[in-house]
Amino acid sequence: MNSLKHEQAVSELDSSDPAVRVKALRFIKNHIIGNKTKKDLYIRLHVIPKLVKFFKAKDTVDSQVQIQAAIVLGSFAYGGEENVTEIVKHDAVKPLLECISLQNDPRLIEAAARALKAIYKCPTADKNDIFVDYHLRDLITLLNPDALNPKTDRERIASIHTAELAATIIARCCDTNEQQMQIANAGAFPALVNLLTCGFSKAQEAALDALAYLCRENPEFGKAIVETKSETSDSPVKIMLNLILDKSPTMRLIAAKCRAKAIGEYSDDVTLIVLPTLVKLLDEKGPVREEAPHVLAYLIRDNEELQKAACDSDAVPKLADFVTHVVDQESLYYDPVGDGDKLKENALMALAAISSLTDDGRKLVVEAKIIPHIVAAMSHRSYGIRAAACQCTRSLSRSINILRTSLVDAGIATPLFKLLSDESTDVQTTACATLCNLVLDFSPMKRMIMELGGIEKLVELVHSPDNTLRLNAIWALKNLVYQAESEIKEAVMKVLTYQTMENLISDQETDIQEQALNLLRNLACTRQHDIEEVFKGLSESRLMNVIENKLHWWNEEIIKQVLYVINNIATGNERHKSAIMNRANILKYILTYMGHTNPEIRVVAMWVVINLSWMEDKSASSQVRVQKLREMGFEEKVKSMTNDDNLDVRERVKTALNQFSQGTIPAKPLSINSTRSRDKNSKRL
Structure with missing residues (x-):
């Protein structure tokens, strides 16, 4: 050259x-x-x-x-x-x-x-400079096309284009909640809402995009937008709904995205206008169709009614076609203008959202015959597709029937296990969360994961520097020992070690502490042999010290899990019960938590009292135990709870009072397993 x-x-x-x-x-x-x-x-x-x-x-x-x-x-x-x-x-x-x-x-x-x-289009660009001195103020000012005092039509168009650029910059500088807050405090909402009415589509699209990013994961700001008045006096909701009906597919998509991310109310509008618009946009070409599944996934991810509506709108067959045909250049769905990998990733995420809360959605995904394609996607070159395939599997695995049939038949275990060693931490994290559902009480899958070296790999991930990955790994180990045979529990603890579990119970992250206590709870569940193994692994004094130290925590989930651990130990033999009875501070905490404002904590505390007051043979030692509980005020406290406003508490109160009374038939001790599923919407036991 x-x-x-x-x-x-x-x-x-x-x-x-x-x-x-x-x-x-x-x-x-x-x-x-x-x-x-x-x-x-x-x-x-x-x-x-x-x-x-x-x-x-x-x-x-x-x-x-x-x-x-x-x-x-x-x-x-x-x-x-x-x-x-x-x-x-x-x-x-x-x-x-x-x-x-x-x-x-x-x-x-x-x-x-x-x-x-x-x-600022570059994701690694540092955005901090924009929040220093007066730069943010200048940027917000430019959102008003009149700020540049245009005299001619040409200058007016140029000023609107500058406003469009300013809105796009704002959209790319909302990475954190703090940045969102600073931009909002600088007056962005009214300026952006007014820009929505400028009549120039590119500027309107940029304003919608900025509003969507400002309100991402921020419902408070969504409410603030709804309450913002435009210069035309139209409400933002009305303006957005009008733009959703615009003739431009790009405008409809961005308006739907803004509506989905910014405003949590007006569900009728979402069901009748926004959702059908997004499903229709799946028939478009290029970038619009590529982005539409992503917006759809965001819109319906936590809403069961919207997921059902998406099922009724025939979204699943369209999304399934993207997953199965997008890589085939001879296919109807090959689009040389769009990004095939991104379309497949977004389609998988939308299918994961549709099937996350309802069996109807999961059934439609299975009937679309794409599970083999989902499994194959776990080995895709794109880490985004691998993570999305994991997320889809995670949603489907919430159905035991699908887990027992379709997922096992498709050979899900091996590719999923490989992703625990993926080069992407995001993929590892999602794979680990998916594994949590697969190792519950479905024995063949649990055994398969163990044979592949699952215990060793999960223990390795427990020591990851990424806190979410650590959390998912300890969660999976906790589920692995859920209702498991003693040999599985022993195999897990041989690799993890009781010392590591004790360290996790004192971890800096509260969520990890909770799951480590859940693990301890499951280890000490069901059999006296299992309780004895916990006593041997930690020693009685260390175990009781852990319990006593955690009982004074303010966190309700920690309190609840510690009480469950105590409850399971109290179902053991006389030695196990005595270990609790010999700790006056532990008993005082239990008595205090019987009056806790959280009914779940009161219920668990009552179960502890029931198991500690149980006298199978009315031996001298068991009678001494019950007498000590009386002397500490447990019987009086139980009597004061007969009119508790929670039905479960009242039922447990009846049982406890019967056991404190002489000559009555005692209730059978009950050990309680911990939460089973990794998913936040699962029922806690």
């Missing part, structure tokens, strides 16, 4: 003549637009630091030079992550942010905003 003319253009940037500089910048601009090879050449010729200098010395540099320099920087930024890294390295972001001030030429503002839009 003859680079002499390009080297000359770079050298001319050092000229003191503004006209020479502008000519050189236009030459560079014309050669690098859409040409990665030329961009790489100019980066090697160190053009970027020269461009940045024009902004740092803005008082002595012609505005036309700065405008052209901003355009060139923007073109470089559109060249990919490596180029953005190079731009950031030379400290170009701060000077570009200085350029969006209203004090500057509107053409410079637009060029700088375009460059910032390209820079």
Whole structure:
């Protein structure tokens, strides 16, 4: 490549003549637009630091030079992550942010905003500079097209385009709740809602996108949007619903996304307008169809009624076709414009959402005959597809019937187990969460996972630096020993060790503490032999110290799980009961928690009393135990609970009072297993 003319253009940037500089910048601009090879050449010729200098010395540099320099920087930024890294390295972001001030030429503002839009498109770009000084204020101001005082129609269109750029930058700077808060406090909501009524589709789309990102995982902000009034006095809900009916597929998609993420109310509108619109968009081509399943998944993920509505709207067959045919270039669904991998990933996520809460959704997915394709997707080159396939399997595994038949027949165990060693932590985490459901009380799958080395792998993941992965690993181990034979419990603890479990019970993460206590609860469940193994593994004194230390915690889930552990130990023999009875502080805590405001805690505390007061043979030792409970005030406390407002508590009170009375037939001791499923919507036992 003859680079002499390009080297000359770079050298001319050092000229003191503004006209020479502008000519050189236009030459560079014309050669690098859409040409990665030329961009790489100019980066090697160190053009970027020269461009940045024009902004740092803005008082002595012609505005036309700065405008052209901003355009060139923007073109470089559109060249990919490596180029953005190079731009950031030379400290170009701060000077570009200085350029969006209203004090500057509107053409410079637009060029700088375009460059910032390209820079912030890169996910690794640092967004912190935008929240320093007055830059965020300037950005919010630009959302109002009148801020630039347009005099002509052409200037008006240019100012609206600048507002569009500002909205896009905002959408890309909402990564954290703190960033959302800062942008909202700067006045973004009314400015963005007003931009929705500007009449220019690209600006409206950008405003919708910004609102959607501002309210992502933030229902408080969704409510704030609903209450924001536009300059036309129309409500944001009405404006969005009108845009959902727009003739442009892109507008309909972005309006539906904003409606889904920003506003949690008006469910009739969602069912009657938003959901059918998204399902119809699955028939579009290119990027719109690619994104529609993702928005659909977000909309219905935690809503059983909307999942049923999605089933009724024939969404499952369409999504299933994407999963089975998208890689086939001869297929009707091959789209050279769109991203096939992303479409398959989003389709799998939508199917996971549809089947997450209802058996009807799971049945439709099975009837679509795509489970073999879901299993195959676990070995896909794209980590996003692998994670989505895991999520889909996780939803389907909530049905025991599907787990026993379709998933096992499709050979789910081996590819799922391999994903525990995936190069992506996200994939490992989702695979581990899926495994939680597969190792419950379905013996063949549990045995298969163990034979593949599942115990060793899960114990390895317990020590991961990623807290979510650690949580899922201990959760899976807890489920593995749920209602398990003694040999399985012993096999797990041989690898995990009781010392590690004790450390996890004192972990910095409360969720991990809870699941470690759940594991202890399941280990000490069902058989006296199992309780004895726990006593041997930890020793009586260490076990009781763990229990006593955790009983003083404020966290209700921790309290509940510790009480379950005590309850299961109290179902053991006289030695096991005595270990509890010999700890006065433990007994005092139990007595206190009998009056807890949480009825679940009162129920468990009552079960502990029932098991501690149980006298199978009315031996001298059991009578001494019951007498000690009386002396500590347990019988009086139970009597005071006869009118408890919770039915389960009242039933347990009757049983306990019978056992405190002489000559009555005692209730059988009851040990209680811990929560079974990894899924947050599962019933806790």
